Amino acid sequence: MDRAIKHLRVALGQVNVTVGDLEGNVSKILNYTSRARDMEAHVVAFPELAIPGYPPEDLLLKPQFIEENLEALHYLASRVEGITVVVGFVDAQDDIFNAAAIIHDRKIRGIYRKIFLPNYGVFDEDRYFQQGKETPVFVINGTVVGVNICEDIWYAEGPTLAQCLGGGAEVIINISSSPFHAGKRAFRERMLSVRASDNCAIVAHTNLVGGQDELVFDGASMVFDESGHLLVQAKIFQEDLLLVDLDVESVFRTRLHDPRRRKEKLSFPTQVPIIHVSEPSPSPLPSLEKRETREILSREEEITRALIVGTRDYIRKNGFQKVVIGLSGGIDSSLVAAIAVEALGPENVIGVLMPSQYTSQASITDALDLAKNLGIKTYTLSIQKIFDDCREELQKEVFKGLEEDVTEENIQARIRGNFLMAMSNKFGWIVLATGNKSEMSCGYATLYGD
Structure with a gap:
């Protein structure tokens, strides 16, 4: 009998979701699912915890939120037809789990629960979740697919190995919400390449994109063939629906030449649950439109895009429209203003000049030129009278006979901070700070100042 x-055809839904916005997140997932189905994908995968948003943090301590997340999952499942969906959610048994649901034709066919829970850096998953124990595989369109979550694939002897050796997985779908830092994407790419070649399996990795509070996610979802070669990468710092046709037969051909795998498979102790999700479709699919393998960014462009995305999403996801910035004419405030304009548009950025007797004319000119070049509205509010009143009152008795020093400089900064916060309170604008990283690291800033 001939082998079939x-x-x-795999679709990776690289979406920007919002923590707690269950309705909005599910609506977006359904939209991308519909688009993937229209393009005849057999399966579409969404990021880790895409339904509740990542990271949900202390929302996970609220039973009502857990229940509403499950209701959102079941609503999503009821709307899925003609395609398999892999999506992250919070599962609840006697404890809660960071989990992936595998949905097909209005039913949840299986669940994978994350095993490796990171608890370092920005991660705190041990505090909230119980770890999973099983490494099931799923037969989707006749292909054996292992599903795992983010950190799971970083471990060479983790779930991917069990799914490939114990379950015969030919394709690994890893759903992830992996935060950005400079240089991490290259490291992630090397790791995924090694994991694909070591297991002689195709690896499809879908990553979250966008900003959430202090975190930024860069997307750049990737697919590697069984030899570890990058097939295609999604957009960086943008939402994207990445489709790729996988040559699953190539996995079989490559494994025929791998005696190492045969020996490891014989001695592998774990038996893996196999769950049938969908039958193979007989008809060949029309070819996909070819797209560039990857986008190359310089370090400076990568960091700039991260700052723009992080600023835009922090403002929008917290319900603000406009920002206000104190403009000095210096590098720091100029850079913040330029990022804000890229993130929000010039109509949503307000610059405020607050000169005193120590402000040079060149600083005022530079700030106004910047505002003109960026196309933003400005206000000029002199702080001189208020500063003189403060200094005069303090010198009557408390500071009498003392030389002026950094104290008076800090008074100016605090007056400016009051002006900016007053405008924020009055108009509902959010104030963007203009300190730089070196100053923050050294503590060189004025408490409650601008």
Whole structure:
């Protein structure tokens, strides 16, 4: 009997979701699912905890939120037809789990629960979740697919190995919410390449994109063939629907030449649950439009895009429209203003000049030129009278006979801070700070100042 030729069209839904916005997140997932189905994908995968948003943090301590997240999952499942969906959610048994649901034709066919829970840096998953124990595989369109979550794939002897050796997985779908830092994407790419080649399996990695509070996610979802070669990468710092046709037969051909795998498979102790999700579709699919393998960014452009996305999403997801910035004419406030304009548009950025007797004319000119070049509205509010009144009152008795020093400089900064916060309170604008990283690291700033 001839072997059936296996083919699998995978879509990666690289979406920007919002923590707690269950309705909005599900609506976006359904939209991307519909688009993937229209493009004849067999399976579409969404990021880790895409339904509740990542990271949900102390919302996970609220039973009502857990229940509403489950209701959102079941509503989503009821709307899925003609395609398999892999999506992150919070599962609840006697404890809660960081989990992935595998949905097909209005039913939840299986669940994978994350095993490796990171508890370092920005991660705090041990505090909230119980770890999973099983490493099931799922037969989707006749292809054996292992599903795991983010940190799971970083471990060479983790779930990916169990799914490939114990379950015969030919494709690994890893759903992730991996935060950005400079240089991490290259490190992640090397790791995924090694994981694909070591397991002689295709690896499809879908990553979250966008900003959430202090975190930024860069997207750049990737697919690697069984030899570890990058097939295609999604957009960086943008939402994207990445589709790729996988040559699953190539996995079989490559494994025929791998005696190491045969020996490891014989001695592998774990038996893996196999869950049938969908039958193979007989008809060949029309070819996909070819797209560039990857986008290359310089370090400076990468960091700039991260700052723009992080600023835009922090403002929008917290319900603000406009920002206000104190403009000095210096590098720091100029850079913040330029990032804000890129993130929000010039109509949503207000610059405020607050000169005193120590402000040079060149600083005022530079700030006004910047505002003109960026196309933003400005206000000029002199702080001189208020500063003189403060200094005069203090010199009557408290500071009498003392030389002026950094104290008076800090008074100016606090007056400016009061002006900016007053405008924020009055108009509902959010104040963007203009300190730089070196100053923050050294503590060189005025408490309650601008």
